[in-house]
Amino acid sequence: MGSRPPRVTSSGSALGARLTRREDPRLLVGAGRYLADVTVPGVTHACFVRSPHAHAAIVAVDSAAARALPGVRAVLTADDLPHRPLLDAVAVPDLRKTPQPALAAGRVRFAGEAVAVVLAESRAVAEDAADLVRVVYEQVPVLTDPEAARTERTTRLCDDLPTNVVYEGGREHGDVDAAFARAAHVLSGRFTTGRFVAAPMEGRGCLASYDRADDRLTVHSSTQSPHLLRRKLAACLDMPEGRIRVLVPDVGGGFGQKIPASPEEVAVALAARATGLPVKWVEDRRENITAAPHSKDQIIDMELAVAADGTFEAIRARILGDSGAYSYNSASTLIESYLSAGLLPGPYRIRDVAWQVTAVLTNKTPISAYRGVGWTASHSAREVLIDRAARLLGRDPVDLRRQNLVREFPHTSPTGMVYDSGSFVESLDTAAELIDYPGLRERQRVARETGRYIGIGVSPYVEPSGWGTEGAAQSSWSFSSHDSVRITMEPSAEVTVAVGTPSQGQGHATSLAQVVAEVLGVDPAEVTVLANDTAAVPMSTAGTRASRTAAVTGGALTLAAQDLRDKLAAIAAGLLDRDPGELVFADGHVHVRGDSGPALPLGALAQRAYFDPAVRAAVPEPDLVVTRFYDPPATYSNGCVMVAVEVDPWTGGVTVIDAAAVEDCGTMINPLIVEGQVLGAFAQGVGGALYEHIPFDADGLPLATSFADYLLPTAAEIPPVRLGHHCSPSPLTVNGVKGMGESGVISTPAAVANAVADALVPFGAEVDRTPLTPEYVAGLIGDPDRPQSSS
Amino acid sequence: MSPDRREVSLRVNGADRRVTVEPRQSLADTLREDLSLTGTHVACEQGACGACTVLVDGASVRSCLMFAVQAEGCEVTTVEGLASDPEELHPLQRAFTENHALQCGFCTPGFLLAAYELLAARRGPDEREIRTALAGNLCRCTGYQGIVAAVRQADEQWERDTPGPSSGER
Numbered sequence: 001m002g003s004r005p006p007r008v009t010s011s012g013s014a015l016g017a018r019l020t021r022r023e024d025p026r027l028l029v030g031a032g033r034y035l036a037d038v039t040v041p042g043v044t045h046a047c048f049v050r051s052p053h054a055h056a057a058i059v060a061v062d063s064a065a066a067r068a069l070p071g072v073r074a075v076l077t078a079d080d081l082p083h084r085p086l087l088d089a090v091a092v093p094d095l096r097k098t099p100q101p102a103l104a105a106g107r108v109r110f111a112g113e114a115v116a117v118v119l120a121e122s123r124a125v126a127e128d129a130a131d132l133v134r135v136v137y138e139q140v141p142v143l144t145d146p147e148a149a150r151t152e153r154t155t156r157l158c159d160d161l162p163t164n165v166v167y168e169g170g171r172e173h174g175d176v177d178a179a180f181a182r183a184a185h186v187l188s189g190r191f192t193t194g195r196f197v198a199a200p201m202e203g204r205g206c207l208a209s210y211d212r213a214d215d216r217l218t219v220h221s222s223t224q225s226p227h228l229l230r231r232k233l234a235a236c237l238d239m240p241e242g243r244i245r246v247l248v249p250d251v252g253g254g255f256g257q258k259i260p261a262s263p264e265e266v267a268v269a270l271a272a273r274a275t276g277l278p279v280k281w282v283e284d285r286r287e288n289i290t291a292a293p294h295s296k297d298q299i300i301d302m303e304l305a306v307a308a309d310g311t312f313e314a315i316r317a318r319i320l321g322d323s324g325a326y327s328y329n330s331a332s333t334l335i336e337s338y339l340s341a342g343l344l345p346g347p348y349r350i351r352d353v354a355w356q357v358t359a360v361l362t363n364k365t366p367i368s369a370y371r372g373v374g375w376t377a378s379h380s381a382r383e384v385l386i387d388r389a390a391r392l393l394g395r396d397p398v399d400l401r402r403q404n405l406v407r408e409f410p411h412t413s414p415t416g417m418v419y420d421s422g423s424f425v426e427s428l429d430t431a432a433e434l435i436d437y438p439g440l441r442e443r444q445r446v447a448r449e450t451g452r453y454i455g456i457g458v459s460p461y462v463e464p465s466g467w468g469t470e471g472a473a474q475s476s477w478s479f480s481s482h483d484s485v486r487i488t489m490e491p492s493a494e495v496t497v498a499v500g501t502p503s504q505g506q507g508h509a510t511s512l513a514q515v516v517a518e519v520l521g522v523d524p525a526e527v528t529v530l531a532n533d534t535a536a537v538p539m540s541t542a543g544t545r546a547s548r549t550a551a552v553t554g555g556a557l558t559l560a561a562q563d564l565r566d567k568l569a570a571i572a573a574g575l576l577d578r579d580p581g582e583l584v585f586a587d588g589h590v591h592v593r594g595d596s597g598p599a600l601p602l603g604a605l606a607q608r609a610y611f612d613p614a615v616r617a618a619v620p621e622p623d624l625v626v627t628r629f630y631d632p633p634a635t636y637s638n639g640c641v642m643v644a645v646e647v648d649p650w651t652g653g654v655t656v657i658d659a660a661a662v663e664d665c666g667t668m669i670n671p672l673i674v675e676g677q678v679l680g681a682f683a684q685g686v687g688g689a690l691y692e693h694i695p696f697d698a699d700g701l702p703l704a705t706s707f708a709d710y711l712l713p714t715a716a717e718i719p720p721v722r723l724g725h726h727c728s729p730s731p732l733t734v735n736g737v738k739g740m741g742e743s744g745v746i747s748t749p750a751a752v753a754n755a756v757a758d759a760l761v762p763f764g765a766e767v768d769r770t771p772l773t774p775e776y777v778a779g780l781i782g783d784p785d786r787p788q789s790s791s
Numbered sequence: 792m793s794p795d796r797r798e799v800s801l802r803v804n805g806a807d808r809r810v811t812v813e814p815r816q817s818l819a820d821t822l823r824e825d826l827s828l829t830g831t832h833v834a835c836e837q838g839a840c841g842a843c844t845v846l847v848d849g850a851s852v853r854s855c856l857m858f859a860v861q862a863e864g865c866e867v868t869t870v871e872g873l874a875s876d877p878e879e880l881h882p883l884q885r886a887f888t889e890n891h892a893l894q895c896g897f898c899t900p901g902f903l904l905a906a907y908e909l910l911a912a913r914r915g916p917d918e919r920e921i922r923t924a925l926a927g928n929l930c931r932c933t934g935y936q937g938i939v940a941a942v943r944q945a946d947e948q949w950e951r952d953t954p955g956p957s958s959g960e961r
């Protein structure tokens with residue numbers, strides 16, 4: 001049976017074991033319980049009335065017809081639900097705030113913004129009623145082009161701000177002008193990263209109930225950050241945090257989109273409080289694609305200074321971020337453009353860096369976090385320029401990168417990131433080996449002779465990971481990292497751990513159990529991970545994001561498990577009349593080192609701790625509950641993605657024909673789960689490189705509103721990926737664990753873009769954006785019968 | 792019964808069931824809401840993602856696009872019909888866990904039934920055929936590699952009557 005992880009026989013075999021996942025059997029038989037599956041007596045279903053216009057004044061709302069429909073319980077607008085708006089919590093100097101109401105008040109700023117919420121006995125009736133709500137709008141000029149929005153003075157999205165610019169700032173690290181003046185070559189160009197949406201298969205959703213007698217709010221939410229949601233609800237509803245309880249059921253993917261508290265969640269909570277009805281909202285796909293936060297969408301003008309021998313000397317970038325209509329709460333628009341700037345040097349030794357970041361409001365869906373955050377865009381722009389440099393210098397792109405990669409650790413990047421350890425060169429070489437780089441080059445040459453165009457792209461990366469306070473600070477980011485965990489051993493010796501970082505599919509019920517089992521010498525199957533209820537778990541202010549759970553929560557759990565083991569050892573030492581230092585925890589027993597006699601079962605030991613007052617002579621407080629806190633030092637994972645593509649010169653269609661992904665995330669807790677993260681992020685990266693983008697028309701209406709026009713890659717588009725590992729444990733974190741999971745989205749779009757550029761060398765074409773749609777690629781090719789050179 | 796509701800009789804996972812539904816109600820909603828079979832997930836309601844895939848008379852169907860009234864007299868298999876006990880997984884489900892073919896699990900029931908249809912029809916599909924057969928199902932988490940590996944393993948391990956194209960090799 002594959003339903004239980006294999007037995008661990010001794011201490012020291014749980015960490016790093018390729019265990020199948022604890023959560024799988026339940027999910028495989030359809031017994032998962034996602035938000036849509038959660039219900040309470042008297043549940044009322046919400047449907048939002050959303051703006052069909054990108055920018056308009058709300059003149060009147062007439063809900064009489066909707067309210068008259070049988071089964072409708074209420075129709076509520078901003079006027080009915082007074083509240084404090086959502087506000088971003090990021091403290092970067094000069095960042096302007098753009099308060100966002102839960103329901104649009106007086107004005108809508110993007111198509112899809114919620115204007116009213118209908119409550120009814122079923123979602124179907126709520127949808128019928130939403131169609132009957134008549135909203136009178138008065139349209140005002142629409143801003144869709146971020147460059148135009150930047151200079152526009154008359155049409156402004158936020159009346160309190162003088163312009164549409166929410167952030168403008170820059171920094172220079174080193175003497176960049178001198179470096180450029182000195183450089184033998186300067187490569188420059190503009191690169192545009194498309195507008196992605198995370199598109200977890202399960203959309204957002206929540207179910208809120210309010211108990212008037214007690215003034216308590218209970219919210220089930222498909223969130224990544226239950227404590228953060230609680231904090232935001234408390235602020236918006238003006239309630240003490242302690243009166244709000246957030247529960248998290250199984251979550252069907254998040255990828256960052258479910259980090260922030262959403263206006264819809266606030267509206268649902270307000271509606272529940274105002275009406276006394278339990279209110280449930282399950283987002284549909286159209287809402288998820290049009291109204292849930294988007295991401296990426298940066299325009300980067302970049303210059304790279306290169307010495308005659310190929311040394312990268314300096315980078316200069318102007319980054320323009322399209323924020324959409326609001327600088328989104330709890331992340332802010334800077335999650336894209338500003339973080340983008342911090343990773344400009346990437347995995348290379350580049351001494352001088354200068355950047356200028358501008359973030360502007362437009363009449364589009366707000367931008368927020370999505371896997372890889374702003375790093376995808378700057379990484380892509382840099383890597384595309386590096387390939388151009390290789391072509392200019394007549395250098396092999398793998399070789400040119402190898403020359404410039406960071407080799408010595410710790411390495412402090414000019415933007416202040418301290419790469420603690422890594423295998424930058426080794427990962428590049430392993431990727432090239434896995435994909436048979438020389439063989440591919442030969443295949444490319446032969447193919448070109450017959451009019452077929454194969455290209456190879458390489459993209460080594462460094463991923464800021466495992467974010468605690470210091471990691472965030474090295475990205476010049478303010479980030480509240482406060483995580484504590486609790487371990488409890490029951491009298492039966494079963495172990496329960498309580499953490500504030502729920503899983504959206506990352507397998508925490510398995511990996512976190514392994515971390516604890518390693519220390520206590522028990523079977524990971526004996527360890528239950530609880531992460532689903534703010535009333536039952538200690539605080540994690542940030543929740544699951546920024547590739548932090550393995551490093552932060554895992555680290556705290558290791559410390560807590562060590563404390564628990566120490567206490568158990570002290571109790572056992574008293575019972576066995578031994579020194580605690582002689583005791584070994586393994587197989588669920590306490591052994592005496594060098595003594596082959598019978599060992600003490602943990603169950604028997606725990607029984608004594610709970611029920612035998614005599615143990616208190618040695619250990620006065622024998623409770624088997626430990627709480628620990630951990631805020632890890634900054635740590636960075638690294639690796640390399642390589643792909644080969646074939647471009648059809650007639651259609652512009654791109655097929656990824658081969659791929660390799662090498663990951664180094666330090667000590668691995670569970671290689672199976674690590675590989676799952678690598679593969680999943682790779683596929684999302686291919687999606688962003690080739691298909692995924694939400695264009696807007698001149699009226700500010702989104703042109704992708706379903707999976708028929710926002711295309712996710714399927715099994716047919718993703719090639720088998722050759723996987724490789726290196727292991728450079730962090731010298732700084734507990735267990736040497738680093739975070740991982742976002743790198744595929746950071747690095748893969750660049751690998752694919754460069755592979756396409758490489759394929760198109762005979763046509764003299766250069767790529768300058770993602771996604772590389774067939775239309776765009778065909779445009780680059782021009783006449784397929786007329787390659788300019790015949791290399 | 793109100794005039795705008797219809798009675799439907801169908802067999803679900805081997806049991807006779809009778810439900811009263813609005814004519815516009817989807818089979819997916821009926822399975823989830825009237826029969827409490829919440830293993831069938833809904834991720835787009837537009838026929839684009841395959842999360843809601845079930846078998847109707849042995850053929851895969853997007854239950855978000857089929858009305859419950861159309862299932863009158865049909866035999867429906869949902870994920871709960873493959874194996875409902877986590878301790879007694881179907882070989883296909885077992886292959887999914889052994890190959891890390893699921894992360895969040897939201898797409899998984901749809902993939903299981905699409906793969907079931909493929910393997911029930913034939914033995915020995917190669918990588919390309921498997922990927923093509925599963926191209927109507929979206930997974931945002933796994934990158935598909937584990938899913939394809941799981942289907943290959945299940946093809947080997949699932950003892951079934953299906954004739955193979957090259958049964959001599961086995």
Ligand code: FES
Pocket residue numbers: 832833834835836837838839840841842843844853854855856
């Ligand atoms: S929910 Fe039926 S195909 Fe997506």
Ligand code: FES
Pocket residue numbers: 201252253505892893894895896897898899929930931932933
């Ligand atoms: S496992 Fe999450 S969508 Fe497939």
